[in-house]
Amino acid sequence: MASKLRLDKLLSESGFGTRKEVKYLIKKGTVTVNGEQIKDPGFKVDPEKEKIEVNGEPVIHIKDIYLILHKPAGYITSTKDKEATVMELISDVPRFEKLFPVGRLDKDTEGLLFITNDGELAHRLTHPKWKVPKRYYVVIEGKLSENSKNLLEKGVKLGDFISKPAKVKVIKVHENTSEIEIEITEGKYHQIKRMLKKVGNPVIYLKRISFGTLKLGKLPKGEYRFLNDEEVKKLKKAVGLLPASN
Structure with missing residues (x-):
């Protein structure tokens, strides 16, 4: 059972604006609780038991949202862009405009993209301190030599930085291409792309299959869960x- 929340806090968490903006909405008389107009921003409500509306629109209180999207190629990992963004693929999620992708995948890269509105979790997942692993399925040109594999696993100098040691697994070798996981x-x-180009095996296809403890699994391309x-x-x-013991 949800504990009682201040009305302005509830509306802000539900995507109706900043605390300042929702206070204005409340004082303007646009908010009702169980059909009664409320003008006090500090009024306490229980979103699980009471009917709260703004200009007749029901308030859906979802404080934290966590989802993964199987990003297809052709979409920009951004909340706003002149080109199609990944947000268009989750536009039916309540208050989707409050969500943001954690990290990024290139326009032509596919795979697992974690999307949330939890700023603290997003910050930690992308902070170097936590060394969150990201695994990719990659199709490359040619065959990955043992020497190239060793270089990737030790760290490759890429001009502005030396990559941290990677884990590399060769899945299948074809005549002109190879499938690997990195x-x-x-x-x-x-x-x-830069690492593999550096060792002489340019990337043909790239898909992220896991991010931290999350796995893409069989989620269809273009869909989320x-x-x-x-x-x-x-x-x-x-x-x-x-x-860790929790």
Whole structure:
């Protein structure tokens, strides 16, 4: 059962604006609780039991949203852009405009993209301190030599930085291409592409298959799903937001 919340806090968390903006809405008389007009921003409400509306629109209180999207190629990982963004693929999620992608995938890269409105979790997942692993399925030109594999696993000099050691697994070798999996704990601009080009195996196709404790699994391309409570707990434990024993 939800505890009682201040009306302005509830509306802000539900996407109706900043605390200052929602206070204006309340004082303007646009908010009703169980059909009664409320003009006190500090009025306490229980969103699970009471009917709260703004200009006749029901308030859906979802403080924290966690979902993964199977990003297709052709979409920009951004909340706003002149080109199509990943947000268009989740536009039916309540208050989707309050969400943001954590980290990024290039326009032509596919795979797992974590999207949330939890700023603290997002910050930790992208902070170098926590070394959150990201695993990719990659199709490359040519065959990955043992020497190239060793270089990737030790760290490759890419001009402005030396990559941290990667984990590399060769899945299948074809006549002119190879399929590999590579795991890194960084997220520099075009990092996977730059690393593989440096060792002589340019990337043909790139898909992220896991991010931290999250796995893409069989989620269809272009679709999303919400995380369950256990997945959220594991993600938070991995970056110290919950005790490991919890």
